[in-house]
Amino acid sequence: MEDVARAAGVSRALVSLVMRDSPLVSADRRKRVLEAAAKLGYRPNAMARSLASRKTGIIGVLLNDLHNPFFAEIMDGIEEVAEREGYRLLLSTGGRREEREATALEAMLEFRVDGVIMLSPLLSSAVVRRAAETTPVVVLSRTMRIQDVDTVVTDEAFGAQLAVQHLIGLGHVRIAHIDGGEYPSGPPRRRGYERAMRAAGLKSVVIPGDFSENGGTRAAEEILKMEELPTAVFVANDLAAAGAMARLQEAGLRIPDDMSIVGFDNTSLASLGQISLTSVNQPREEMGELAVRTILERIRGTRTETAHHLTTPTLVVRRSTAHPPVSSGWEEDAAGLA
Amino acid sequence: MEDVARAAGVSRALVSLVMRDSPLVSADRRKRVLEAAAKLGYRPNAMARSLASRKTGIIGVLLNDLHNPFFAEIMDGIEEVAEREGYRLLLSTGGRREEREATALEAMLEFRVDGVIMLSPLLSSAVVRRAAETTPVVVLSRTMRIQDVDTVVTDEAFGAQLAVQHLIGLGHVRIAHIDGGEYPSGPPRRRGYERAMRAAGLKSVVIPGDFSENGGTRAAEEILKMEELPTAVFVANDLAAAGAMARLQEAGLRIPDDMSIVGFDNTSLASLGQISLTSVNQPREEMGELAVRTILERIRGTRTETAHHLTTPTLVVRRSTAHPPVSSGWEEDAAGLA
DNA sequence: CTAATATGTGGGAACGTTCCCACTCGGAAC
DNA sequence: GTTCCGAGTGGGAACGTTCCCACATATTAG
Numbered sequence: 001m002e003d004v005a006r007a008a009g010v011s012r013a014l015v016s017l018v019m020r021d022s023p024l025v026s027a028d029r030r031k032r033v034l035e036a037a038a039k040l041g042y043r044p045n046a047m048a049r050s051l052a053s054r055k056t057g058i059i060g061v062l063l064n065d066l067h068n069p070f071f072a073e074i075m076d077g078i079e080e081v082a083e084r085e086g087y088r089l090l091l092s093t094g095g096r097r098e099e100r101e102a103t104a105l106e107a108m109l110e111f112r113v114d115g116v117i118m119l120s121p122l123l124s125s126a127v128v129r130r131a132a133e134t135t136p137v138v139v140l141s142r143t144m145r146i147q148d149v150d151t152v153v154t155d156e157a158f159g160a161q162l163a164v165q166h167l168i169g170l171g172h173v174r175i176a177h178i179d180g181g182e183y184p185s186g187p188p189r190r191r192g193y194e195r196a197m198r199a200a201g202l203k204s205v206v207i208p209g210d211f212s213e214n215g216g217t218r219a220a221e222e223i224l225k226m227e228e229l230p231t232a233v234f235v236a237n238d239l240a241a242a243g244a245m246a247r248l249q250e251a252g253l254r255i256p257d258d259m260s261i262v263g264f265d266n267t268s269l270a271s272l273g274q275i276s277l278t279s280v281n282q283p284r285e286e287m288g289e290l291a292v293r294t295i296l297e298r299i300r301g302t303r304t305e306t307a308h309h310l311t312t313p314t315l316v317v318r319r320s321t322a323h324p325p326v327s328s329g330w331e332e333d334a335a336g337l338a
Numbered sequence: 339m340e341d342v343a344r345a346a347g348v349s350r351a352l353v354s355l356v357m358r359d360s361p362l363v364s365a366d367r368r369k370r371v372l373e374a375a376a377k378l379g380y381r382p383n384a385m386a387r388s389l390a391s392r393k394t395g396i397i398g399v400l401l402n403d404l405h406n407p408f409f410a411e412i413m414d415g416i417e418e419v420a421e422r423e424g425y426r427l428l429l430s431t432g433g434r435r436e437e438r439e440a441t442a443l444e445a446m447l448e449f450r451v452d453g454v455i456m457l458s459p460l461l462s463s464a465v466v467r468r469a470a471e472t473t474p475v476v477v478l479s480r481t482m483r484i485q486d487v488d489t490v491v492t493d494e495a496f497g498a499q500l501a502v503q504h505l506i507g508l509g510h511v512r513i514a515h516i517d518g519g520e521y522p523s524g525p526p527r528r529r530g531y532e533r534a535m536r537a538a539g540l541k542s543v544v545i546p547g548d549f550s551e552n553g554g555t556r557a558a559e560e561i562l563k564m565e566e567l568p569t570a571v572f573v574a575n576d577l578a579a580a581g582a583m584a585r586l587q588e589a590g591l592r593i594p595d596d597m598s599i600v601g602f603d604n605t606s607l608a609s610l611g612q613i614s615l616t617s618v619n620q621p622r623e624e625m626g627e628l629a630v631r632t633i634l635e636r637i638r639g640t641r642t643e644t645a646h647h648l649t650t651p652t653l654v655v656r657r658s659t660a661h662p663p664v665s666s667g668w669e670e671d672a673a674g675l676a
Numbered sequence: 677c678t679a680a681t682a683t684g685t686g687g688g689a690a691c692g693t694t695c696c697c698a699c700t701c702g703g704a705a706c
Numbered sequence: 707g708t709t710c711c712g713a714g715t716g717g718g719a720a721c722g723t724t725c726c727c728a729c730a731t732a733t734t735a736g
Contacts, residue, residue: 001722011686016724024684043472046448047389048722051691056385066410067606075404079431083438088445091429093417100421107426110384134381213610246611268405272551273584274612339692349716354694362714386692389721681734690725700715706708 001044007036019044050112059295060090060108062101062118068211068239069267070284071119074140077288078117085296087114098122109134115295118142120184136298140291142184150298150307152291156185159280159313160192163234163262166278166315168200172232172260172324175202178209178219178244180236186211189236189264205230209240216243224251231259231324238263238270241277245320256322266316276319283311339382345374357382388450397633398428398446400439400456406549406577407605408622409457412478415626416455423634425452436460447472453633456480458522474636478629480522488636488645490629494523497618497651498530501572501600504616504653506538509661510570510598513540516547516557516582518574524549527574527602543568547578554581562589569597569662576601576608579615583658594660604654614657621649 005012010029017025018033025033036042050056059082063071075091082089090113094101101123108116115136121128129146131137138150167175177193180186190206197204207222209215216235220243223233233248235241241263245255253259263270266281290309297303343350348367355363356371363371374380388394397420401409413429420427428451432439439461446454453474459466467484469475476488505513515531518524528544535542545560547553554573558581561571571586573579579601583593591597601608604619628647635641 012722013686013724014684017685020724026684029684043444044448045389045450045722046445047385047394047450048691049724051383051385051389051693052722052724054691054724066404066413067407069405069407072404075431079433089430091431092427093413093429095417106381107384110381112383112385213606217611242610242612250611268551272580272613273555273588274580275610350692351694351716352714355715358694364714367714383692386721387694389723390692390694392694392721677736679734679736681732683730683732685728685730687728688726691721691723693721695720696718698715698717701713703711705710 001042003040004033004036004042007040008032056088056112056114057086058088058090058111058113059292060092060105060111060113060116062104062108062116062121063091063093064101064120064122065096066093069269070237070265070282073267073284074119074288074291077285077290078292079288080285081289081292085292087292087296094122096122098124102127105131114299117291117295122184136295138291138295138298140287143188145308146306148306150294150309152287152294152309152311154282154287154311154313156188156313157192157195159264159282159315160189160234161196162313162315163264163278163280164193164196164200166317166321167232167234167260167262168196168202170232170260170321170323172230173202174205174228174230175232175234176205176207176223176226176230178207178216178223178233178235178240180209180211180240181215183211186236193234209236211237211240213239213243216240216245217247220244220247220251224248229259232261232321233259234262234264236264238265238267238277238279241279241320242269242275245275245277256320258325260321260324262321270316270318278318278321279316281314281316283313287311339380341378342371342374342380345378346370392450394426394450394452395424396426396428396449396451397630398430398443398449398451398454400442400446400454400459401429401431402439402458402460403434404431407607408575408603408620411605411622412457412626412629415623415628416630417626418623419627419630423630425630425634432460434460436462440465443469452637455629455633460522474633476629476633476636478625481526483646484644486644488632488647490625490632490647490649492620492625492649492651494526494651495530495533497602497620497653498527498572499534500651500653501602501616501618502531502534502538504655504659505570505572505598505600506534506540508570508598508659510568511540511662512543512566512568513570513572514543514545514561514564514568516545516554516561516571516573516578518547518549518578519553521549523602524574531572547574549575549578551577551581554578554583555585558582558585558589562586567597570599570659571597572600572602574602576603576605576615576617579617579658580607580613583613583615594658596663598659598662600659608654608656616656616659617654619652619654621651625649 001015005015015033018030092104117138120141132149140152143153144151179190194204207219209219245261263277263279266279270277270279339353343353353371356368430442455476458479470487478490481491482489517528532542545557547557583599601615601617604617608615608617
């Protein structure tokens with residue numbers, strides 16, 4: 001910068017103003033500075049800038065699992081707003097392991113990011129609270145009621161109810177649920193399922209899962225061992241639903257003729273032609289955008305109360321659900337129920 | 339840091355040494371410093387540290403498309419080695435748009451990252467060359483022969499040959515290719531296909547595609563319009579293969595009975611039960627690890643010559659390929675060829 | 677023609693570290 | 707008992723910016 005100033009025959013301060021394109025510089029000098037900068041191949045040092053200005057212009061995003069398309073789609077929304085608002089993103093992955101997540105978070109805090117967005121974090125709420133003392137924090141896709149920690153979540157339980165009600169409406173009565181274990185969205189989805197079943201006077205059957213394809217496959221095996229097969233399965237997410245579906249088909253069941261399946265998240269996986277999975281949609285891009293806006297309010301100090309945003313899921317019907325098989329003998333009763 | 343030093347009754351320099359766990363500090367003082375730091379909630383400022391030490395301990399990773407599981411799997415390898423070697427990752431996405439990629443790259447350079455790994459970048463080689471003048475650069479999954487730009491690529495053409503030879507071995511003669519357009523891996527895969535076809539004395543038929551699911555679907559429509567259908571299709575990547583497969587099945591073709599399909603990348607998509615796609619495997623995790631090691635050699639100055647690593651693809655056979663239908667009347671000729 | 681007001685411009689002190697060098701101090705060697 | 711040594715410690719100058727304030731210059735009003 002020193003060199004650029006000298007080459008352009010101005011002071012350091014002026015170069016600084018030009019680099020941040022401040023409007024208080026005359027067109028003439030601005031041009032001279034830019035030319036000198038280009039000639040010398042000068043590139044501002046973001047570290048020094050952040051140090052001096054005490055802000056980084058960076059929002060940290062704690063990503064859990066790069067393999068789950070759900071997160072990629074939320075990122076689309078995050079990126080768009082961040083770019084528009086002139087913020088950079090520092091992504092980091094937790095790889096579904098709490099300890100690694102903590103390390104990644106710590107690194108972001110050492111970088112003095114202006115805010116942190118956590119996607120479905122595994123972190124204990126104590127750790128999150130402590131982070132929030134230092135910098136604004138927004139948690140996405142996990143309910144969390146901590147002072148000064150804003151959240152953006154979908155009404156997971158309601159989504160589960162939509163799924164169950166859709167199946168009931170088709171005439172299903174024996175509806176099983178492959179759950180997501182204790183990962184953040186697991187319990188609320190399970191509760192939504194149980195509540196909807198109870199409301200319809202039906203019996204809940206929960207098979208443990210873990211949001212992974214393999215988990216879905218294993219759970220499907222459990223189902224195949226049941227002495228009376230369900231006619232429909234509501235699975236905690238699309239990935240597990242795909243796994244379960246594959247296993248059930250392999251066992252000779254036709255989907256949806258012999259068994260209906262509903263997933264959750266409506267990821268790109270669900271819309272694949274070969275899978276064509278009925279699924280509960282979350283407005284992912286919108287959620288990502290909302291998260292950035294929420295954190296910007298904090299960063300800019302526009303808001304100080306804690307905010308909790310709840311988005312509403314919808315159901316997307318595809319070819320994996322249909323009426324239960326006639327042979328099951330339940331159709332009429334079920335129709336009556338719907 | 340000042341405060342911590344005062345609280346522990348030592349000098350700033352000593353605190354600095356403790357924070358970097360230098361061995362030249364007595365156990366007694368170290369303990370005192372750590373306690374003071376914990377009590378005051380002190381967290382070193384990574385910006386200041388980088389500024390003073392003139393290195394960041396960060397490797398920038400320019401990611402193209404978060405939606406493609408291929409990149410997620412490479413990231414697994416990158417993360418593992420980076421973590422083990424004590425480097426942080428600064429991810430950034432280009433979203434398959436050259437301009438955004440350039441912005442993201444510029445941002446990394448402003449941060450003075452210690453090196454940049456580019457995954458299948460769209461960037462012009464001039465831009466890459468310029469970046470390489472500032473900081474070590476490794477390009478992954480795109481051939482590039484620039485002084486001081488190291489590369490890690492799979493032998494794409496060989497992979498394509500494996501795919502074609504597998505189909506020929508099964509007896510196919512009319513084998514079409516849905517290509518990847520001008521995205522980095524498109525041309526080498528197309529050339530590999532053409533070469534293998536020529537070597538077998540067969541006629542190449544290339545349908546344009548773009549590595550996306552939709553592109554695959556559109557290409558499949560082109561195929562359906564052909565007056566003599568091919569009995570096998572080699573698609574430039576798994577995503578497009580899935581799209582094509584769905585469209586062909588919708589048109590009533592059975593896979594693999596009526597038509598065989600081979601993909602490329604062997605992503606998690608290919609192994610999904612419903613898709614079960616024969617695909618060319620790239621050692622993704624290994625490639626990620628290799629990329630980090632390669633860049634570390636540069637960062638540490640262990641090597642100064644430009645390095646080009648070539649990994650060898652393999653074929654993973656699944657249920658999407660089989661002998662051509664007997665009715666095609668070509669089986670015997672083809673068997674003779676194989 | 678002077679004073680008051682816009683506009684730009686420049687210098688110096690932060691920002692929170694690391695790095696370099698000079699120093700102290702206890703113990704070993706002569 | 708002096709000298710020497712090395713482990714451990716402390717002070718001051720970077721690192722490359724931004725920010726604050728004072729200043730120079732040109733423009734306008736009285």
